[in-house]
Amino acid sequence: xxxxxxxxxxxxxxxxxxxxxxxxxxxxxxxxxxxxxxxxxxxxxxxxxxxxxxxxxxxxxxxxxxxxxxxxxxxxxxxxxxxxxxxxxxxxxxxxxxxxxxxxxxxxxxxxxxxxxxxxxxxxxxxxxxxxxxxxxxxxxxxxxxxxxxxxxxxxxxxxxxxxxxxxxxxxxxxxxxxxxxxxxxxxxxxxx
Numbered sequence: 001x002x003x004x005x006x007x008x009x010x011x012x013x014x015x016x017x018x019x020x021x022x023x024x025x026x027x028x029x030x031x032x033x034x035x036x037x038x039x040x041x042x043x044x045x046x047x048x049x050x051x052x053x054x055x056x057x058x059x060x061x062x063x064x065x066x067x068x069x070x071x072x073x074x075x076x077x078x079x080x081x082x083x084x085x086x087x088x089x090x091x092x093x094x095x096x097x098x099x100x101x102x103x104x105x106x107x108x109x110x111x112x113x114x115x116x117x118x119x120x121x122x123x124x125x126x127x128x129x130x131x132x133x134x135x136x137x138x139x140x141x142x143x144x145x146x147x148x149x150x151x152x153x154x155x156x157x158x159x160x161x162x163x164x165x166x167x168x169x170x171x172x173x174x175x176x177x178x179x180x181x182x183x184x185x186x187x188x189x190x191x192x193x
Contacts, residue, residue, distance in 0.1 A: 003050075004080040008073045012065040013057040015073045021081050021177040023050030031055040031070060033063045035127025039166040040070075046096075047170030049177075063129055071137040075113075075144025078173070082109050082146065085193040087183040092175035096168040101155025103164035105172045111193030113143035119153035119161065126158045134162060138169070146193070147173075 005018040020026075025045045029037040032055060044051035053074075057066030082088060093106040103119075115138055121131035142149045151169065155161040186192055 020050035043170030047174030071140030
């Protein structure tokens with residue numbers, strides 16, 4: 001089993017994340033930011049991987065550092081799961097509706113961190129999270145993990161748009177990290193990521 005745990009402690013946050021891409025959707029998330037917990041749980045459940053995340057952050061300031069640093073640590077965790085890329089599917093995509101909202105995610109887990117983000121929220125806050133931090137969360141995750149991600153979403157309800165994006169990302173990530181059966185082949189014309 002490819003279980004990876006990463007811990008990171010700064011003056012602003014203390015975070016521990018465990019990820020098993022071969023799991024069954026067992027989830028325990030406690031970030032101190034309830035809406036983020038809901039999004040991470042949706043991502044893991046629909047991605048079919050096990051996720052444990054505990055975070056203590058300077059929430060008396062705001063949730064920015066906690067959300068950003070969870071993205072960083074989750075990215076570091078995923079990077080370790082990817083390793084040299086041998087045996088993983090590498091590419092994947094998902095299109096997920098949630099009522100009036102639609103999210104599309106395409107991923108390449110090939111070592112090049114990049115984010116393309118298309119979509120906007122109608123309000124400045126969802127739950128207790130400023131909506132502009134979600135793009136930064138995925139940017140932090142993708143650049144640390146070495147994932148190129150294109151995330152596009154639309155709709156009217158901010159909760160639905162955000163949840164559809166997290167679910168689509170989880171589904172695409174679960175598929176991209178899945179094993180092909182050939183544990184030695186790296187899906188790259190270069191022979192390595």
